[in-house]
Amino acid sequence: MSDNTLTTTDTKSAARVTAEAARRRTFAVISHPDAGKSTLTEALALHARVITEAGAIHGKAGRRSTVSDWMEMEKARGISITSTALQFPYRDCVINLLDTPGHADFSEDTYRVLTAVDAAVMLIDAAKGLEPQTLKLFQVCKHRGIPIITVINKWDRPGRHALELMDEIHERIGLRTTPLTWPVGIAGDFKGVMDRRKGHYIRFTRTAGGATAAPEEHIPADAAADAAGTDWETAVEESELLSMDGSDFDPDTFRTGESSPVLFTSAALNFGVNQLLDVLVELAPSPGPIVDVNGVPRPVESPFSAFVFKVQAGMDSSHRDRIAYARVCSGTFERGDVLTHAGTGKPFVTKYAQSVFGQQRSTLDDAWPGDVIGLANAAVLRPGDTLYRDVPVVYPPIPSFSPEYFSVARGTDPSKHKQFRKGIEQLDQEGVVQVLRSDRRGEQAPVFAAVGPMQFEVAQHRMATEIGSPIALESLPYQVARIVDPEDAEFMNKQVSAEVLTRSDGVMLVLFSTPWRLQGFQRDNPDIKLRSLVAAAEG
Template sequence: MTDNAATAATEPAPTSGIAAQAARRRTFAVISHPDAGKSTLTEALALHARAITEAGAVHGKAGRRATVSDWMEMEKARGISITSTVLQFPYRDAVINLLDTPGHADFSEDTYRVLTAVDSAVMLIDAAKGLEPQTLKLFQVCKHRGIPIITVINKWDRPGRHALELIDEINTRIGLRPTPLTWPVGIAGDFHGVLDRRTGDFIRFTRTAGGATIAPEEHIAAADAHAAAGVDWDTAVEESELLSADGADYDREDYLAGRSSPLLFTSAALNFGVNQLLDVLVGLAPAPSGGRDADGNSRPCEAPFSAFVFKVQAGMDSAHRDRIAYARVYSGTFERGEVLTHAGTGKPFVTKYAQSVFGQQRGTLDTAWPGDVIGLANAAALRPGDTLYRDEPVQYPPIPSFSPEHFAVARGTDPSKHKQFRRGIEQLAQEGVVQVLRSDRRGDQAPVLAAVGPMQFEVAVHRMATELSAPITLEALPYQVARVVSAEDVDFVNQQFSAEVLTRTDGVRLALFSTPWRLQTFIRENPAVQLESLVAAEG
């Protein structure tokens, strides 16, 4: 090994209070393809950090608890994550800010917003399926943003592919060199424990009932490991030596530069290997280092307070109907009650109702430091992409929008709830649940909802009915692609076959076309009309 988790402890300790607090923080997201075990891993991490006493079983099963990070009724019913959540908890001397993200591709925009607020990511891979489409897409987002990645091969307690085959696939398909820190003892489906490649020890795991509690682990010296695990230990040692001979040992510089990825093997459902992941996050993952503003200038952690709003969520508490704006602290110290400045409007923003967030649970938050995520209640003035600061002005880069591929006209089913309908549609747009488009031709009572995936429409319909008391129906429109168009070309595009121009809530004019082929034909026949692509996640 060229580096290990102990390195962080030997580095000079920060001298200022802010820098010292920032050095304790680890702010990261868990990304994966749907059903790779992301929410289960999220809860297992909280369990091992003693933030909860019992892990929820697979959600959606009758009579079983749902995971703490999946709290919306639709999430519980479907057994998938459809919105991002924040879990903050202490572990050893560190403070973990874990951002759980939706796995489903239909909610890529929400995941992208979360990835603007983290310092590192855990990429979760199913041992049987390897790299999957959504994993690949999210990896490209991390690569584009320069986010270091720790890779976790999950579900090793189930039949799956060979470990070396998975390592080779990651290296070959995405050019990220895996550097395993642990290596499985036993093939996929027969998981005894792991070889800790940093110490040479055998870490043997013991199952617990339903994986609901922390799995006991026993550290066995290498000299005694063969007696404990037999030929499985010998195979693990041989394969580990092959990895070293191939140069697959951890290197901190390569990891932080995004050229390599520390890798571990786990079974999140059984809580196997979770302690090792927590230790790696604390020991190796980067601490907050400030942020870069919209002009590319660095703002250090010690600068006056600044934070970036990456998500707005309503419906967390049905009794209060409030909205929570999630803001990542980039610099300075946050004190509840102080008056901040909204960078976009220059108006003051009072933080009387600041909260800490743990899934759906909330508590009063008095102080926060760089890397922390604060929840600002009743934040009607805040939108994803907003910047808040104190004393020294700063504006962080806005969050790009995805190009929608699904479009539908929304109409209220109850004419007497006209005001609720308008407020509800406006709220969905502000939160980024869907993009909302309008035109004079269609009028305010028939806005067009635009989405990356159709499941966003299901969320919009559900929330309009259950939270916003304004049920709607949706009528699908025959469009598949959108491009930004200038004001002078609007009338011309509206005269074209299978095309229409609508204006998004933020004022951007979008030309909608029925198919990609129709768009290409229009571009070829009308070269003078300037159409621009919306910014995609991959950059």
């Protein structure tokens, strides 16, 4: 009998776990910046009736920020720079929604989130179509086998033709689009949508500022022409063209990632949001077995296990604690459980488990596969760590992106030496930046390595406001990093325009000034083996 086999006495509890897992829908919203991702997140929570009024996110005086954008820098800039978990009930299901940063500089944070979800909502601006960051994130989803629901947003504004957008998605990323709703009215004149499966017309009514849920009227097909005129007739004709082209929804190709159901929305006006929630409940996969580091699937009814995909501090200015976000993979979680940290073998007590809704936190008593739990005071946890009870398991580590920007960090207040050291360690543990060190530079001059320069801004802001140890950053003239074996490190340090530093996990990296300098070195020194860092986009 294998370790994961349940005894007869466990049958009843296993059935409960399976039933609870079947109710979960855990997904991420991904997009290019400014596609309306945080606005959509807010609209979903509004339509699920867990908030009463949606907020604007543009950072203007007197305007409310969304529940998912709570950091001061997010409010000021009007963009998401950190991922956020929101859990709420809808119909008979429990929604675990993970909002992600849209900006490319925070791709690493988004990738961590994508390791913890069962589906993704790909949000596309109706005027701009597919954009670079959207393409990159699609490739990550494709590699991980994550089914994608496509949402064409901002249909209330002038934009491209709906059929043109469908063609672009198919041609550029090879994903067959199978629209479930179709717009009635061109982009900029959004009256409602045709429900292509039921054939009726869903007419939306605007509310003041889009702050409350938009009323809907469901009109039978035989009365839709009188209600919408030629716009309905155009929608019917285009829907028929889609059917002739084989673009009707197919559950099998959706699950395998070959096709994507499409919906049309205006998140700012709360148009089409109910339809998206219903599609998530009806079509998105529920949690299933997660494959461990040895390639063995762990069934959801196995003893409890979870993996940490994010560590976040600064959520509450009155408490200096850190929250580790963990995705429940199997079994039942109960607050107070003593778990095992797979990396160290040491016990981890979950007395301070919490349910997280944006910045808001509340005590969590239990959780099931697919849920995201917040573990407070989690100083020993890092992204990629596994926790388990009873039956050991280790889930695959979360790969790091290859950094392209490097800066030396120095404290500007000598009296804050202790805070400086703790703050650098905290940023490293959370994955805000990668921290590199060398004997030559010393402990007081660690090197920050990042995918994008905005990560430096976040690190600098947090060191000053949360840690109380302001830092100055000095840019370094490096653009590319490779892993180098320790025995070759001394030789590499003698090279022109190169420097060897050690990451906090012990991996030694050599930094080169340009990709051409790297190519020249490899050509002249074929016996020195340099390895690429694992990048999420590579799969």
